[in-house]
Amino acid sequence: xxxxxxxxxxxxxxxxxxxxxxxxxxxxxxxxxxxxxxxxxxxxxxxxxxxxxxxxxxxxxxxxxxxxxxxxxxxxxxxxxxxxxxxxxxxxxxxxxxxxxxxxxxxxxxxxxxxxxxxxxxxxxxxxxxxxxxxxxxxxxxxxxxxxxxxxxxxxxxxxxxxxxxxxxxxxxxxxxxxxxxxxxxxxxxxxxxxxxxxxxxxxxxxxxxxxxxxxxxxxxxxxxxxxxxxxxxxxxxxxxxxxxxxxxxxxxxxxxxxxxxxxxxxxxxxxxxxxxxxxxxxxxxxxxxxxxxxxxxxxxxxxxxxx
Numbered sequence: 488x489x490x491x492x493x494x495x496x497x498x499x500x501x502x503x504x505x506x507x508x509x510x511x512x513x514x515x516x517x518x519x520x521x522x523x524x525x526x527x528x529x530x531x532x533x534x535x536x537x538x539x540x541x542x543x544x545x546x547x548x549x550x551x552x553x554x555x556x557x558x559x560x561x562x563x564x565x566x567x568x569x570x571x572x573x574x575x576x577x578x579x580x581x582x583x584x585x586x587x588x589x590x591x592x593x594x595x596x597x598x599x600x601x602x603x604x605x606x607x608x609x610x611x612x613x614x615x616x617x618x619x620x621x622x623x624x625x626x627x628x629x630x631x632x633x634x635x636x637x638x639x640x641x642x643x644x645x646x647x648x649x650x651x652x653x654x655x656x657x658x659x660x661x662x663x664x665x666x667x668x669x670x671x672x673x674x675x676x677x678x679x680x681x682x683x684x685x686x687x688x689x690x691x692x693x694x695x696x697x698x699x700x701x702x703x704x705x706x707x708x709x710x711x712x713x714x715x716x717x718x719x720x721x722x723x724x725x726x727x728x729x730x731x732x733x734x735x736x737x738x739x740x741x742x743x744x745x746x747x748x749x750x751x752x753x754x755x756x757x758x759x760x761x762x763x764x765x766x767x768x769x770x771x772x773x774x775x776x777x778x779x780x781x782x783x784x785x786x787x788x789x790x791x792x793x794x795x
Contacts, residue, residue: 488627489573491530492517493562495753497576497608498524499760500623503636509627512570514560516717519754519762528570530563542666542715542726572603574626579607610759611692613677617641620761640764644681647767647779651683654775657709659684660741663716663752665729667697671714674763675756682770684710704735710774711741713791714752720789723749727791747791748773755787 491512492498498517501510507523514531517524567575606626610616617637624633659679663671672695676686687706689695703711713723713730730736741747750756750773755766768779769787 489571490627491567491570491572491575491603493531493575493577494608495519496619496758496760497578497623499758499762500620501576501627503620503761504624504627504629504632506627506629511572512567528566530566530570532561532563542664542729575603575605576623577605577607579609608759611673611694613644613674613681613691613763616674616759616763617761619759636761640761643764643780644767647681647771648683650777650779651681651771651775654683656683656685657746657774658687658706659710659712659774660687660703660706660708661689661712661714661756663695663714663757664697665713665715665723665726668700668703669697670695671712671756674759675714678756678763678767678770679712679774681767682774684770684774700733704739708739708741709744710746710748711739712748712750712770712773714750714756716757717753719753720749720751720786723752724789724791745790745792749789749791751787 488506488509489511490501490506490509492501492510493514495514495517498510498513499519501507502520502523507520507527510524510527512530513524513527515529515533516531517527604626606623608619608622610619617640620637620640621630621633624630624636661671661675661679663669663675670689672689672693674691676689676691676693679686680691687708688698688702715723715726736742750766750769755762755769765780765787768781769783771777771779772783773788
């Protein structure tokens with residue numbers, strides 16, 4: 488089976504199913520597992536380099552609050568044709584996150600022969616994310632493996648719930664973009680609930696929109712999670728001034744208590760792949776100081792300490 492993944496979360500799923508050896512093409516953002524995907528040909532490119540732009544500039548480039556980013560990514564159709572995939576994995580949830588589904592279907596129509604099977608993944612809730620394992624597994628002929636992996640991930644989530652059951656539930660705001668401020672929706676509120684927190688400003692499955700800073704101030708969160716979409720923790724830390732300059736930032740209960748955390752968004756929260764389960768384990772550490780699974784590393788969760 489020759490697989491092209493046009494979605495980082497789908498690449499994560501392929502790896503979870505033990506099929507990275509069948510991956511013949513990927514996006515420029517597919518980076519896990521690093522040793523296994525590094526040599527896989529890249530068939531997409533971005534219209535700009537995000538490292539050179541501020542959060543506000545990136546937001547403007549992708550259409551502000553519209554999530555309409557179909558021109559952000561270019562698909563190398565000749566390269567896709569040369570790879571001759573049997574299956575193309577893509578998505579139709581957010582054009583800012585990957586090549587748009589429309590672009591993919593148009594490209595597949597011009598390929599020689601019957602063309603590959605195209606599977607679009609559109610999870611919105613935590614269960615949807617896990618069910619995608621089975622959808623992909625069935626298509627790739629490893630349905631039994633996929634169901635076993637899904638059950639293993641469900642057991643890990645259940646373990647997180649047991650560890651945090653009966654504890655006070657800190658009121659938690661998760662921010663997936665810094666300028667403009669954007670609350671994390673879709674599966675993230677359920678990750679917070681699973682880890683023993685009370686999510687604020689976004690409902691499970693919600694496709695969110697930019698929010699006013701006053702909404703955060705009024706919510707008075709006990710914990711603030713910073714997990715900007717596509718930003719590694721180091722990049723998030725570079726833009727901490729955006730938050731610290733906001734009126735009343737220092738008066739938030741979370742800030743006063745030292746409960747502002749920088750998380751690895753791309754690895755565990757932004758992408759609807761199997762690693763969202765690790766995200767819930769990380770949050771159990773952040774919200775309650777308990778260890779679920781492997782101990783949490785500094786690169787996974789880092790407390791935003793006051794400047795000295």
